[in-house]
Amino acid sequence: MELVASNKVVGGWHKRYRHASQTTQCDMTFAIFLPETANSGKQVPVLYWLSGLTCTDENFMQKAGAFKIANELGIAIVAPDTSPRGENVPDDEHTAYDFGLGAGFYLNATQPPYHTHYQMYDYVVKELPNLIENHFPVSKARAISGHSMGGHGALTLGLRNATRYSSISAFSPIVHPSACPWGIKALSGYLGDDKTHWQNHDAVLLIKNKQYARPLPMLVSQGTADNFLEEQLQPWHLQKVATEQNYPLQLEMCDGYDHSYFFIASYIEKHLKFHAKHF
Numbered sequence: 001m002e003l004v005a006s007n008k009v010v011g012g013w014h015k016r017y018r019h020a021s022q023t024t025q026c027d028m029t030f031a032i033f034l035p036e037t038a039n040s041g042k043q044v045p046v047l048y049w050l051s052g053l054t055c056t057d058e059n060f061m062q063k064a065g066a067f068k069i070a071n072e073l074g075i076a077i078v079a080p081d082t083s084p085r086g087e088n089v090p091d092d093e094h095t096a097y098d099f100g101l102g103a104g105f106y107l108n109a110t111q112p113p114y115h116t117h118y119q120m121y122d123y124v125v126k127e128l129p130n131l132i133e134n135h136f137p138v139s140k141a142r143a144i145s146g147h148s149m150g151g152h153g154a155l156t157l158g159l160r161n162a163t164r165y166s167s168i169s170a171f172s173p174i175v176h177p178s179a180c181p182w183g184i185k186a187l188s189g190y191l192g193d194d195k196t197h198w199q200n201h202d203a204v205l206l207i208k209n210k211q212y213a214r215p216l217p218m219l220v221s222q223g224t225a226d227n228f229l230e231e232q233l234q235p236w237h238l239q240k241v242a243t244e245q246n247y248p249l250q251l252e253m254c255d256g257y258d259h260s261y262f263f264i265a266s267y268i269e270k271h272l273k274f275h276a277k278h279f
């Protein structure tokens with residue numbers, strides 16, 4: 001692992017590392033925030049943060065305003081990149097922002113030419129936590145959260161790995177990718193056109209089909225002034241299946257907030273306190 005950046009912040013540390021990933025077969029960069037309590041070697045729980053389309057490990061760390069409250073709660077935060085990157089990594093053929101680089105959708109692609117590198121599900125669920133737990137003073141208590149495409153990642157990875165995480169949250173998530181333009185483009189491009197292969201990557205279908213080992217506490221926050229609300233995000237689908245299955249979802253509609261990090265900065269304290277309660 002190569003240290004790329006190191007900044008002291010609120011008594012703790014923000015660090016960026018690059019490493020050769022066996023899962024994605026390219027160099028990956030991630031960021032970690034370590035609270036002050038970790039300086040003395042105390043093992044702290046980890047929140048994995050998955051970012052949205054076009055993002056890297058940097059957006060959350062620079063814009064979410066999470067450090068002070070994460071430090072008070074003694075929580076580390078790990079932010080991976082949103083896709084594999086590098087010269088040999090194929091992009092969308094039209095270099096669109098919603099597929100390929102910056103748009104890995106937290107799944108394991110099966111379709112050429114993407115399947116070699118686009119293995120973000122295994123990277124986030126397995127390789128990254130192993131690396132983090134081997135190199136930093138963290139416990140095995142993990143929570144998962146994310147925004148938009150990363151909200152989709154948090155919901156689906158959390159549901160499918162309910163024994164690895166203690167709680168799930170999401171901001172403005174893509175809840176039903178099988179039925180919205182961003183999701184249909186990604187799932188067909190990475191997994192092929194057979195929709196039976198999409199079900200494991202769709203939070204609404206996972207809950208509908210009870211595809212989880214145990215229900216985890218789930219908090220979803222959605223701005224009412226989000227440009228993507230009607231066409232892409234559609235949280236009412238999640239609310240409906242959660243009610244039908246009695247899944248412990250807390251969905252809050254936040255009046256006047258848009259899709260940006262201004263919204264995340266406004267509600268991150270609530271999400272961090274939610275996860276802190278369940279570690």
Ligand SMILES: N[C@@H](CCC(=O)N[C@@H](CS)C(=O)NCC(=O)O)C(=O)O
Nearest residue numbers: 052053054055059097148149260261
């Ligand atoms: N319309 C935007 C869509 C991308 C977008 O809104 N990305 C969100 C996640 S889905 C984001 O977090 N962007 C980066 C940021 O705000 O720092 C574009 O064309 O770039």
